[in-house]
Amino acid sequence: MRIPLDDGVYSDYGPVRVSDEPYIIFGSPIIDRAAIDAVTRTLETSWIGTGPRVQELETAFAAYTGAKYALATSSCTAALHLAMVTSGVGPGDEVITTPMTFCATANAIIHAGATPVFVDCGLDDMNIDASAIEAAITPRTKAILPVHFAGRPCDMDVIGALASRHGLLVIEDAAHATESVFRGRKVGAISNLTCFSFYVTKNMTTAEGGMVTTNDAELAQRIKIFGLHGLSADAWNRFSDKGYKHYDVVFPGFKYNLTDLAASIGLAQLPNLEAWLVRRELIWSRYDAAFQDLPVRLPAAALPETRHARHLYTLLLDDAAPIRRDEFLSAMHQRGIGTGVHYRALHTHPYYRERWGFRPEQFPNAYWIGEHTVSLPLSPKLGDGDVDRIIREVRSILGG
């Protein structure tokens, strides 16, 4: 694609690069020798679809989160959709969530036939304002869907108490929060259902993949069935060496299963999660120290008694900054550094504006953040030299 720049120069992929140094890709995952060997071994077994490796990953992930059941899915989007339909969210229901999230969160509510109801996020913590949820509850409210933004856990005490008082389900979007802990309780073992993402840029990846955790045996069983065509038996048992087995279709289900190939990557990633979090914590504190004096807002400090999963390091470029956010994105790209925007508020996107009638100023914090936020690379793959370079360029662009 040829993109015209202001000064008439054309670039193939965006603004012309001014740096010869290797491009730092935003959210680049660590794929180590163990992951490559694990995938190769799986390929050699010829069982590459859903099978024993997926079961192994489910068992290991349940142990990691402390949840009784973990059910692997093809993505977090699939996990969220399954969580909705298996727990009975459907047409006529409302689900309360945040506009400061990826579209998959609210799209899943809509896919289930329900109505998304947004409650604004905090300006500092960027999580749903738990103290404002109660005012949004109506007789049609069925569930609260908090998103642990950037890996910072939402106030699950307040949300849990509200849900009990009003008889609501809690379905967590923990796409950023694989390692998060809220007051001694691991995210994944707190609510009715929790959905994780193993997308490429996430703290743990299977290339594409996800997981639903729950402590409810019946829900776990339904997720398994609904996630694989609505078949009564595991498809991978159908063709196993135990001989052919008939199956019954008990629901018009979905094709949301993870493959053994993908699960092999996940099994090699899981043992590294804690060490990678330590590395991201270190990069985070280096950024905090280096950007202290810049005219930008730094991410809020982690709350006591919680563990922040450090998925995204966000800067807010307000009026005090020498350039606007989008100019900053281009300037970083020109210097060979990938950045992200998490997120332009969901309610400001055309579909949500036009179909649901949302106006930007209805959720002013999410709107403001969406116009001013930028995420810097935070992958544990970054070497000290990469971090030095990112700090140097950010400071030079922002006049430090």
Ligand SMILES: Cc1ncc(COP(=O)(O)O)c(C=O)c1O
């Ligand atoms: C908050 C949030 N929810 C849901 C998703 C969807 O995850 P997946 O890509 O695994 O479907 C993402 C992915 O970016 C996300 O960031």
